[in-house]
Amino acid sequence: MNVPPRLSRLAAVLAVVSLVALAPTPAQADGYVPISGSGSTWSQNALDQWRKNVASNYGMTVNYSGTGSSAGRTDFRNSTVDFAISEIPFQEKPEDGSPPETTFGDGTPLQGKFSYMPIVAGGTSLMYNLKIGGKRVTNLRLSGEVIAKIFSGQISKWNDPAIAADNPALAMPDRPITPVYRSDGSGTSAQFTLWMSKQYPSIWDRGMLSQFPQVNASFKGQNGSLGVAGYVSQSYGEGAITYVEYSYAMKSGFPVVKVLNKAGYYVEPTYQSVAVALMSAGINADLTQNLDGVYNSTDPRTYPMSSYSYMIVPTQTNKLFTTEKGRTLSKFANYMLCEGQQQAAALGYSPLPMNLVQAGSKVLETIPGTEGAVDFNTCNNPTFKPGDSPGNNQLAATAPNPPDCDKQGPTQCVEGTGGAQEATPATGAGGASGGANSADAAAGAAGGAAGATAASSAGAQTGSTAEAVYDANGNLISGGGGAVNAAVSSPFTLAEDGWSTPQFVMLAAGLLLVAAILIPPMVLRRSRGRSPRA
DSSP: OOOOHHHHHHHHHHHHHHHHHHSOOOTTOTTOOOEEEEEOSTTHHHHHHHHHHHHHHHOOOEEEEOOOHHHHHHHHHTTSSSEEEESSOOOSSOTTSOOOSOBOTTSOBOTTSEEEEEEEEEEEEEEEOOEETTEEOOOOEEOHHHHHHHHTTSOOBTTOHHHHHHOTTOOOOSOBOEEEEEOSOOHHHHHHHHHHHHHOTTTOOSOOOSSOOOOSTTOEEESHHHHHHHHHHSGGGTTEEEEEEHHHHHHHTOOBOEEEOTTSBEEOOOHHHHHHHHTTOEEOTTSOEEOHHHHTOOOTTOOTTEEEEEEEEESSOOSSOOHHHHHHHHHHHHHHHTGGGGGTTTTTOBOOOHHHHHHHHHHHTTSTTOOOSOOTTSOOOTTOOTTOOTTOOHHHHHOOOOOGGGBSSSOEEOOOBTTBOSOOOOOSSOEEOOGGGSHHHHHGGGTTHHHHHHHHHHHTTTTGGGGOEEOTTOOEEESOOHHHHOOSSOOOOOOOOSSOHHHHHHHHHHHHHHHHHHHHHHHHHHHHHHSOOO
């Protein structure tokens, strides 16, 4: 059948207009240009979730590469990223002998051209893989001195008397300990070694190190948080222990050590114990943290290895960073400080308290192209409400005391920890239940968010965790490695509200296009029809 050319042209145009008008558009895109960053893997689980959220909510593209804090700081100095994430600030005297981190790649000074902005708090946990009589241990307890001796190579067997003294309910096995450390430049290594050097300088005498050394042949080095967690979580990882952000243990379905604090209680790094700990943190003038008060807090609810990470943001434009990117970055950062903190507990972190959000708000105002400071009346951060003072922390105020069986002494709580909430059968004489004050019960106090995450992670021992397969060196062979791919909380989505401005604009443009194509030929025919005959 022959179709008149005019009708063919009309049908094609209408089809194009329909596709354009009905095509989905990012909600509230508002012209945000893409930005990119790199750095910390300690913070990456939270950051990845927030990136999904702003992509869904605002049509915003935030690219991020978890290459380690040291690499992130280097990328920022080389102006190859718009922002970096790190657990420690720029180093004036890097321990590897490299040049001071005080200039950009072109030699111009960094001073005055960046700021540190707190983004998320958490606990550096000790994730482990240990069995007694074929049954997994989930309630291991260790003093700080024992931890320092394990990671300095001075304790090498799980049945060492010092470990046995921490665990009266467990008949510790005669098995070698395999300490697993970060082989890349890591802010997690820096935080962990800083704690050991401050608290146990006679045991760990190497100071703060981003590059953790291979102390002896029993130590296994792995790249990134996923690498160390992946090694420990495999069958060949039995007997292994590593330091990694609590989030990775939760997502891997593995337990973490309860660490002895200055009040004499063994405490797990839950979002509440971290919130309590950071009430004792000092904030330096440049917003970096002084954790001496955290390490030595006598509040029985405190987890001693608590800290927060920084986003390193530009305060001037450069060859890569523009005011348009600054607008995107300030909006993303504002979201992280406020709404994003609602998901921190479920992701294995602890929400930032008000004093750190206030500090971050001041940084927002220094970003070129910024959308402005935080509105504290609409911030929706779970640690405070409108009218609160910076000294308040809603989570710390409601944090439960640890159970009596977690007090240093002859008894030991049997409940599990981290991503492994199942209880451990007592093989010693001191097993007891923590009851309503146990860590897993406390986790449910946040409306079930953190508890649900831990429960789903516990199921990963027979489910999603098995999907990731690593070789004997801890390299990912196949599978997704649940520690990264499992999104604990679904991204926020905006309600469908029918046609909005972008759709109407596209429809109008389509109609104009139709008119531009159809009207001129019609006018031309009419003009020809009216022209005088020869």
